[in-house]
Amino acid sequence: MNILRLLDKLSNDKFFTKEASRLETITDISLFGKKAAIAAVPLGLGSLMATTKAETTKMNVTGAALKSTLTDALQLALVLEYLENEYYSIGLSTPALIPNADRAVFMQISKHESAHVNFLKSTLTSLGTTPGAKPTFDFTASGNFSPFTDYSQFLVLAQAFEDTGVRAYKGQAGNVMSNKVVLQAALQIHSVEARHASQVRRMRANKGWIELANGGNMPSATNPVYAGEENINQAGYNTSTLFGAAAGSAAYDEILSGSDAQTIASLFIV
Incomplete structure (x- = not known):
């Protein structure tokens, strides 16, 4: 609608007659005002405004999607860290379970997992x-x-949890x-989880890395943790x-998808 057509409509008596209700008239005037304002803007600038609005809307939608992808990845990581943190906490508090020679290792790993939980909770809140x-x-x-x-069996599950964590963090890197700040921290956590996994694997007399889909003297129930490692x-x-x-x-560690990581974790969630 151009400005001449709007002026023509303004000169139409029916526009202000009692044929329309007060609400309808107010609505018409409001719509008219909006159209008049747009029509009064030069054609090129009007197109630019429309384009800018569309781009802004697109950016808002994209930003929301990116935030959701980011926070979903962090929520998944938090579940895995909750699992590891509680596991080691219970293990360390169980009398005569962990030999004295190994306690220092799990005490340190436990501190790391607790720090990871606090970081993820703080980041999500921020x-x-x-x-x-x-x-x-x-x-x-x-x-x-x-x-x-x-x-x-404590060592078996410790290895399974750590190997899961390593692959899961890698799988969420793209999300x-x-x-960039969160990405850097996630990569730092990932490398620490890899050190945990290597340490626990060696405590079980395994190699510090994974060959094919063989976890190394692991029960079949843990097969999903290593599926795909044969690539x-x-x-x-x-x-x-x-x-x-x-x-x-073994030279290339494989990722674990978010859904696969959730499936593994769900085996230990009531």
């Missing part, structure tokens, strides 16, 4: 998102494990890239070419 509440955990996985009465194709390159499939797969 992003305007309420941190998820700590779930109720069942570390027996419905009676399949006895980690607090059998130290060997936290929108916030020997990286960006089109066959990693088994030089030293074989085991060494080739």
Whole structure:
């Protein structure tokens, strides 16, 4: 609608007659005013305003989506850290479970996990998102494990949790890239989780790395933790070419998707 048509409408007596209700008249005037204001703007500038508004709307939607992706990734990480933190806390408080020679290791790992929980909760809060509440955990996985009465099983689950954490953090890297500060912290946590995993694996007389999909003397219930680790194709390159499939797969740690990480964690959540 151009300015001439608007002026023509303004000269129409019916526009202000009693044929329309007061509410309708006010509505018409309001709409007329908006259209008149737009029509009075030069054509090029009007188009620019419309484009800018569309771009702003798009940016707002994109920003909200990025924030949701970021906070969802942090909430997942928080669940995994809650799990590890409580696991080590119970283990350390269980009399005669952890040998004295190993207590210092798990005391330090426990401190790390506690720090990770506090960081994630603080970060979510700073992003305007309420941190998820700590779930109720069942570390027996419905009676399949006895980690607090059998130290060997305690080590098995410790390895499974740490190996899960390493792959899960790697899998969420792309979802936290929108916030460089969070990305840096997540990468720092990831490397610490990898050190935990390597340490616990060696405490079980395993290699510090994963070869193929073999966790190393692990029960079949933990197979989902290692599924996909047998991959020997990286960006089109066959990693088994030089030293074989085991060494080739071990040279590249695989990611764990968010849904797979949630599935693994859910086995221990009531």
